[in-house]
Amino acid sequence: TTLTGVWEHVTPISLTNPSPRSAHSMVFFLDSVQPTQKGLTLMFGGSPTDTWIWSWNGQLWTQLPSVERPLPRRGAAMAYVSSDEVILYGGEATYAFADTWRFNGSAWKQLQPPANAGGRIFASAAFDEIIEAVRLVGGYDQKTETGPKTLMADEWHWQGSTWTKLLGQPAPARWSASLAFARTASVLFGGTSHGVSGTNELWVSSAWKLASTSSPPPPRFGAAMAFSEVRGRVVLFGGVHDGELYGGTWER
Numbered sequence: 001t002t003l004t005g006v007w008e009h010v011t012p013i014s015l016t017n018p019s020p021r022s023a024h025s026m027v028f029f030l031d032s033v034q035p036t037q038k039g040l041t042l043m044f045g046g047s048p049t050d051t052w053i054w055s056w057n058g059q060l061w062t063q064l065p066s067v068e069r070p071l072p073r074r075g076a077a078m079a080y081v082s083s084d085e086v087i088l089y090g091g092e093a094t095y096a097f098a099d100t101w102r103f104n105g106s107a108w109k110q111l112q113p114p115a116n117a118g119g120r121i122f123a124s125a126a127f128d129e130i131i132e133a134v135r136l137v138g139g140y141d142q143k144t145e146t147g148p149k150t151l152m153a154d155e156w157h158w159q160g161s162t163w164t165k166l167l168g169q170p171a172p173a174r175w176s177a178s179l180a181f182a183r184t185a186s187v188l189f190g191g192t193s194h195g196v197s198g199t200n201e202l203w204v205s206s207a208w209k210l211a212s213t214s215s216p217p218p219p220r221f222g223a224a225m226a227f228s229e230v231r232g233r234v235v236l237f238g239g240v241h242d243g244e245l246y247g248g249t250w251e252r
Contacts, residue, residue: 007249014060021046023122025078027086028226029055029105042086042103047074053103069108070101077125079134087134087158090120094145100163113162119143120152124179128186130206134158135186137171137179151175151193171208174199178225182234187211187252190239192221198241202252217250 024046030039041056053069055062070076076091086103090096096119100111117123123139136156140149153173155166171177177191186205192198198219202211223239223246236250 010058012056012060014062016063017061018043018052018054023047023074025076025088025091026224027078027080029080029086030083042078042080044078044088044103045070045073045076045091053108064106066103066107068110070099070110071097073097075122075139077120077123077136077139079125079127081127081134087125089117089125089136089158090123090139092121092142095119095143096121096141100158115165116163117154117156117165118152122175123152124177124188124191126179126181126186128181128205129183130185131157132159135179135205136163137188138174138177138191140175149194169207171203171205172201174221176221178223178236178239180225180227180234182227183232187234189217189225189236190220190223197221197243198239213252217248218246220246 024043026041026043028039029042042053044053053064055064070088071093073091073093076088078086078088080086084104088101090098098116098119100113100116102109102111117136119141120139121142124137125134127134139152141152142149151173155170156163157166171188174191174193178189180187188203190199198221200216200219202213202216204211217236218241220239220241223236225234225236227234233251239246
């Protein structure tokens, strides 16, 4: 959305564009090598799956080549950490991945941390500037394509070299929740769990607490959420509940 609050459908001028997809991962990325750029939007994976990462500069999509890159997947957690660093974790193809990847603006590199968060699909991830770590929250594990889904009721932190499990009070167990850092705390909204087709609870870190809200958005999971530095507000769009797709925009 523009600063006027109006959505604009943009037609890319690029000849080659990403195919239609869902369950992909997308983050903002600031490239220090090209400081004159205002930043790029990076997108990876989704269904149908591919192994390319795409950048969007407001006019065109560019497919960024990399000799080494993650296997095709959907439902991966991806977070922008700092200039020249995006972290990707997990996702699924026919089973849940438990791998960690770093993208530096031009190439992927698989990392080999001494500890990881295990197989994880549709977890939520965001870089928290207060604790200087990527928060990886919830998700579920699935050993085979038709196997049972194991809901993950924990939280892991990435601080550059390994994953560390949070020993304190984790965020509530759910998958496909929306997570964003909003200047002073991380906020987690919505998501789903076994037998629940979405919630509209809002949780705030650092010790996760259920926030008191008035007139919240309807329950949902799979929504997109980001913090706007310009507006100083969290923006939420879309999601699904009981088979109904939402298209509304919410701010807090």
